[in-house]
Amino acid sequence: MAEILVLGAGMVGVSTGLALQARGHQVTIVERGTPGRETSYGNAGLIQTEAVEPYAMPLSPGALIQIALGRGYDVRWNIPGLMSQLEAVWTYAKNSLPTAHRRATVTWGKLIRQSTERHAPLIEAAGADNIIRRDGYIEIHRTPAKMAMARIAAQRFLDEFGVEAKLMDGRELRGLEPSIKIEVEGATHWQDAWTCSDPGGLVAAYAALFERHGGRIVNGDAGDLHREGSGWRADDYTGEHAVVALGPWSPMLLVRYGLKVPMVFKRGYHRHYHMTTPPNHPIADFGNSVVLSPMRRGLRIATAAELTSHPRLAPPQLSHGEKAARELFDIGAPVEAEPWTGRRPCMPDMLPVVGRIPDQPTYGPISAMVIRDSPLARSRRKSLLKRWTAARAGRKFHPRG
Ligand SMILES: Cc1cc2nc3c(=O)[nH]c(=O)nc-3n(C[C@H](O)[C@H](O)[C@H](O)COP(=O)(O)OP(=O)(O)OC[C@H]3O[C@@H](n4cnc5c(N)ncnc54)[C@H](O)[C@@H]3O)c2cc1C
Secondary structure, rough: OEEEEEEOOOOHHHHHHHHHHHOOOEEEHHHHHHHHOOHHHOOOOOEEOOOOOOOOOOOHHHHHHHHHHHHOOOOEOOOHHHHOOOOHHHHHHHHHHHHHHHHHHHHHHHHHOOOOHHHHHHHHHOHHHEEEOOOEEEEEEOHHHHHHHHHHHHHHHHHOOOOEEEEEEEEHHHHOOOOOOOOOOOEEEEOOOOOEHHHHHHHHHHHHHHHHOOEEEEOOOOOHHHHEEEEEOOOOOEOOOOEEOOOHHHHHHHHHHHOOOOOOEEEEEEEEEEOOOOOOOOOHHHHHOOOEEEEOOOOEEEEEEEOOOOOOOHHHHHHHHHHHHHHHHHOEOOOOOOOOEEEEEOOOOOOOOOHHHHHOOOOEEEEEOOOOOOHHHHHHHHEEEHHHHHHHHHHOOOOOO
């Protein structure tokens, strides 16, 4: 049994804490705010098992022109936002090409297929059943052309990955979602996915479970993580091992150890809207780059990716999403005065980073989550090791101050 510090109490940190606890370790989670109030609060609430292919950067000439001209709503950018992550975005683009993407899919697909079965015992033990639905989400297709493409995609997902989906025409869709007020060509019902009506609440419930099982969640700043003896100290707390689970803030900490983590920060926005008769399922309107999720606070309109350093007060992706949502549903006024914003922490090879930092045989900080070995993971570890070793050769290890 070891004493372990987990840095960050988002979904990744809290689930890592629970997993370590289940293996008999004594775990302290260091969180500067409240568990589950950052990225893990703001998402669309989809617990996806069907998304076996990681999200690739759109690379068709049409999509690239749209992105370059700032016309589409899938990926928006500005010059400082793009320049600050150019290398990572470039690698992400290369990894979005078919061969690399297929390689990433092998690992990613295995991980994501487990998501609901891994959540199930935690949801039950945490008593969070009231915020979980187990009847999937609906992807709408507004035009016959989009519906035809959806048929091909559904067949391919079934043949290649065994993922089942129900295709519906407009009439069937209206039966399932009577609050949709316009004619829509059809939809794909991804029935296997689960959805959550309060993603931040789910993390809070897991955090309470972790504490009930004897774990500690302490308020502190993990930004000063440093060596102490043969272990680690963050703020006033010590452990033999440290797990970095700071989401989009992880690279900022690790760079102090000479470890450059090339992350793509995909900013997203959401806002809730009052609604008398919400849809029965989250509705993905990918043609308009938006997901509309019925949440406890109202209908949450969540946007796609923006590569910007600073958030906007009136994000065009959200205004566009709101317009698309108002075409579909009778929606009332916004619940909040301003939209929420956060950054999706994405690695350029579309896989989570997991494992011990290579030349830290016993006490390395690691960036959390679970991953199986793969050629991509191996080559990334090699390059991390190179940078880590080079940086350490010219630098004192203790990085404080
Ligand atoms: C708009 C949007 C929609 C999304 N939709 C989905 C979806 O439907 N399904 C899905 O699976 N994913 C979705 N995601 C992605 C998902 O939300 C993230 O991948 C996930 O929440 C990341 O969790 P995390 O624990 O790594 O990060 P976070 O939740 O950000 O947790 C990091 C924690 O570290 C803490 N922290 C940071 N710095 C310090 C410090 N110095 N000291 C102490 N603590 C610190 C923060 O306070 C925070 O609590 C979406 C993301 C966005 C933005």
